[in-house]
Amino acid sequence: MNAPHQNEGVIPDALxxxxxxxxxxxxxxxxxGVEVIFGYPGGAVLYIYDELDKQDAIQHILVRHEQAAxxxxxxxxxxxxxxxxxxxxxGPGATNAVTGIATAYMDSIPLVVISGQVPVALIGNDAFQxxxxxxxxxxxxxxxxxxxxxxxxxQTIKKAFYLAASGRPGPVLIDIPKDVTAKRCPxxxxxxxxxxxxxxxxxxxSGQLRKAxxxxxxxxxxxxxxxxxxxLANASVPLTRLVRHFGAPITQTLMGLGGYPANDPQFxxxxxxxxxxxxxxxxxxxxxxxxxxxxxxxxxxxxxxxxAPHAKIIHVDVDPASISKNVKVDVPVVGDLGSVLxxxxxxxxxxxxxxxxxxxxxxxxxxxxxxxxxxxxYEQGESIIKPQYVIQKLHELTGGDAIVTxxxxxxxxxxxxxxxxxxxxxxxxxxxxxxxxxxxPAAMGAQLAEPSATVVCITGEGSIQMNIQELSTCQQxxxxxxxxxxxxxxxxxxxxxxxxxxxxxxxxxxMDALPDFVKLAEAYGHVGLRAEKPSExxxxxxEALRLKxxxxxxxxxxxxxxxxxxxxxxGAALSDMILV
Amino acid sequence: MGQxxxxxxxxxxxxxxxxxxxxxxxxxxxxxxxxxxAPTHEPSVSRMTILTHGSxxxxxxxxxxxxxxxxxxxxxxxxxxxxxxxELMLIKVHAVGSDREEVKRLADIFRGRIIDVTDRSYxxxxxxxxxxxxxxxxxxxxxxxxxxxxxxxSAISRGAKSI
Ligand SMILES: Cc1ncc(C[n+]2csc(CCOP(=O)(O)OP(=O)(O)O)c2C)c(N)n1
Numbered sequence: 001m002n003a004p005h006q007n008e009g010v011i012p013d014a015l016x017x018x019x020x021x022x023x024x025x026x027x028x029x030x031x032x033g034v035e036v037i038f039g040y041p042g043g044a045v046l047y048i049y050d051e052l053d054k055q056d057a058i059q060h061i062l063v064r065h066e067q068a069a070x071x072x073x074x075x076x077x078x079x080x081x082x083x084x085x086x087x088x089x090x091g092p093g094a095t096n097a098v099t100g101i102a103t104a105y106m107d108s109i110p111l112v113v114i115s116g117q118v119p120v121a122l123i124g125n126d127a128f129q130x131x132x133x134x135x136x137x138x139x140x141x142x143x144x145x146x147x148x149x150x151x152x153x154x155q156t157i158k159k160a161f162y163l164a165a166s167g168r169p170g171p172v173l174i175d176i177p178k179d180v181t182a183k184r185c186p187x188x189x190x191x192x193x194x195x196x197x198x199x200x201x202x203x204x205x206s207g208q209l210r211k212a213x214x215x216x217x218x219x220x221x222x223x224x225x226x227x228x229x230x231x232l233a234n235a236s237v238p239l240t241r242l243v244r245h246f247g248a249p250i251t252q253t254l255m256g257l258g259g260y261p262a263n264d265p266q267f268x269x270x271x272x273x274x275x276x277x278x279x280x281x282x283x284x285x286x287x288x289x290x291x292x293x294x295x296x297x298x299x300x301x302x303x304x305x306x307x308a309p310h311a312k313i314i315h316v317d318v319d320p321a322s323i324s325k326n327v328k329v330d331v332p333v334v335g336d337l338g339s340v341l342x343x344x345x346x347x348x349x350x351x352x353x354x355x356x357x358x359x360x361x362x363x364x365x366x367x368x369x370x371x372x373x374x375x376x377x378y379e380q381g382e383s384i385i386k387p388q389y390v391i392q393k394l395h396e397l398t399g400g401d402a403i404v405t406x407x408x409x410x411x412x413x414x415x416x417x418x419x420x421x422x423x424x425x426x427x428x429x430x431x432x433x434x435x436x437x438x439x440x441p442a443a444m445g446a447q448l449a450e451p452s453a454t455v456v457c458i459t460g461e462g463s464i465q466m467n468i469q470e471l472s473t474c475q476q477x478x479x480x481x482x483x484x485x486x487x488x489x490x491x492x493x494x495x496x497x498x499x500x501x502x503x504x505x506x507x508x509x510x511m512d513a514l515p516d517f518v519k520l521a522e523a524y525g526h527v528g529l530r531a532e533k534p535s536e537x538x539x540x541x542x543e544a545l546r547l548k549x550x551x552x553x554x555x556x557x558x559x560x561x562x563x564x565x566x567x568x569x570x571g572a573a574l575s576d577m578i579l580v
Numbered sequence: 581m582g583q584x585x586x587x588x589x590x591x592x593x594x595x596x597x598x599x600x601x602x603x604x605x606x607x608x609x610x611x612x613x614x615x616x617x618a619p620t621h622e623p624s625v626s627r628m629t630i631l632t633h634g635s636x637x638x639x640x641x642x643x644x645x646x647x648x649x650x651x652x653x654x655x656x657x658x659x660x661x662x663x664x665x666x667e668l669m670l671i672k673v674h675a676v677g678s679d680r681e682e683v684k685r686l687a688d689i690f691r692g693r694i695i696d697v698t699d700r701s702y703x704x705x706x707x708x709x710x711x712x713x714x715x716x717x718x719x720x721x722x723x724x725x726x727x728x729x730x731x732x733x734s735a736i737s738r739g740a741k742s743i
Contacts, residue, residue: 328637
């Protein structure tokens with residue numbers, strides 16, 4: 001750290017105790033325990049890159065596009081629960097990062113993004129590679145900072161990590177002008193931050209908790225509805241205990257999958273637009289809806305006026321602004337889900353409260369009737385590969401324990417419906433923003449977080465091409481990701497909407513001139529495999545999983561016009577499902 | 581349209597804080613009729629007064645979303661209790677001939693002060709609630725008004741307690 005520098009205006013005898021801004025950035029990241037960062041260099045961040053190169057406590061992953069750096073950092077955070085870190089340069093580096101930041105923001109993922117900025121004196125002058133990064137990212141970050149003085153750098157970094165990870169997590173951006181990274185000041189990393197204006201609530205109100213539990217004990221048709229908040233709060237263990245204790249059914253949002261074991265009989269599958277028949281019917285008929293870490297998104301609720309019409313609603317969330325935003329709630333509880341659920345379990349123990357036996361039995365009878373509809377049924381014939389079949393086989397061969405990232409479209413919904421996640425932090429997808437191009441860089445972040453895990457990127461031939469350049473990054477760092485492409489030759493989800501709602505006019509949803517993905521994978525130095533017949537599906541999957549240290553791109557030529565069922569048309573009530 | 585509300589916000593006196601609040605209102609489609617901001621007796625804290633309207637549900641969201649901003653220290657809907665509202669208006673009017681006496685009389689009735697005079701115009705300073713300022717404007721012949729500048733409301737609760 002004491003290497004000489006050619007920085008202007010430095011007093012020589014201060015060298016030993018003072019650090020440059022760039023040194024401070026690297027030291028602070030180390031003091032935060034950061035092990036991996038994802039980034040792309042450019043003029044404004046070269047002092048920082050220079051420092052990164054002098055140490056090896058932090059590994060820097062050089063991506064091929066800044067969007068991928070942020071997605072990778074995001075997935076690293078989703079897989080580990082730690083704060084993900086990305087580093088980009090000013091101007092185009094920062095604007096390329098915006099999609100990644102917005103993706104993380106919508107899914108409440110803890111990230112710190114460091115962007116370079118032009119020197120302080122040039123800010124506002126339309127300097128080369130200048131954009132108003134804090135202005136652009138203000139609406140899609142939890143908070144952001146422009147650091148104009150090197151003396152504020154260390155504490156700003158501390159604040160950024162604290163804000164990103166606490167309360168409702170989210171991305172925080174720190175914009176650092178180039179000259180700030182060259183200036184020197186004494187380094188001291190604060191132990192704690194105190195922000196008088198920011199105090200997230202951790203413990204739920206005990207009275208409200210007891211009221212909620214009382215309702216759970218009385219309810220005749222209770223239903224748990226849980227979301228990404230359970231995953232973020234690492235609350236799946238107490239959740240599972242509580243749900244089993246009350247013997248009630250549970251459904252999850254796209255973001256919540258894995259929060260409760262999918263193979264458990266109390267689990268009804270996902271709810272919402274592509275939710276199961278039994279889950280959506282249960283929502284529409286329950287008399288108590290227990291919403292935990294979920295936010296009543298429009299893709300979940302369908303037509304709000306008809307949502308859960310018979311239910312009292314309990315809503316536990318760390319963000320008070322999520323409560324009663326879309327749906328009026330009867331028992332609101334603000335707090336960290338881990339802490340709230342543990343306290344609930346304690347009170348259940350103490351009070352002896354339990355589920356309403358005889359009524360629950362009738363409720364389960366009704367649910368089993370809905371379940372027997374077998375709404376996810378498909379027929380795998382001899383000649384054409386059904387996309388659902390590929391996912392189901394993947395589940396069987398990996399025991400539901402792979403880390404699965406996905407892009408956006410039909411393949412994402414089939415992954416959610418058919419993979420059956422056994423554990424939290426195994427399902428990594430862009431639920432809120434729905435960002436095509438997320439899957440491959442996300443798989444890189446997940447693979448770096450869990451080097452020995454099987455990481456599968458479930459994608460479509462449309463989405464994969466939005467960040468396919470990352471195959472090069474995967475080669476550089478030898479990331480043995482399994483890319484599972486459900487190649488239907490269409491922007492399938494768009495085609496499905498056009499089939500249902502635009503009288504089968506397929507405007508721009510057919511992709512001509514697709515590359516040969518097998519050759520493309522090989523060109524990047526990876527293994528490419530293709531399956532064209534149902535009988536080839538299992539051998540291809542097995543071969544890919546056998547090649548533990550190679551990236552394998554599996555191109556599955558699947559039924560081109562298969563649709564995702566059930567489907568609740570946008571704006572319809574949840575019970576108005578289009579079924580197979 | 582919903583009821584009018586006066587919302588007081590204490591926030592860190594930092595670059596960007598104001599645009600965060602303004603951005604929140606525009607991004608979420610909340611109304612702003614007026615907004616004032618200036619530092620308080622504590623230089624690191626600014627106080628903002630926002631005049632807005634909306635249903636009870638929207639107001640609940642407005643308060644929660646404001647509270648969620650990292651730089652916001654405290655938020656209160658002053659309309660929930662007794663409060664005092666004041667706005668400053670400077671208004672320049674044509675004043676020639678018999679109009680000069682008429683305008684002066686009107687300004688007196690509203691307890692306004694004439695603070696600048698030319699042979700053809702008066703500039704009047706008036707403080708009060710938004711309603712009072714509106715009433716004064718209505719009382720003037722619209723053809724007389726040259727220009728109007730209003731500060732937007734500042735407001736404070738009655739009694740000894742602070743926000
Ligand atoms: C960046 C971006 N652009 C556009 C969309 C709109 N969109 C949603 S799904 C979809 C089609 C995805 O096609 P593909 O990746 O081939 O997956 P499939 O639906 O066929 O499984 C599109 C274009 C999006 N979600 N993200």
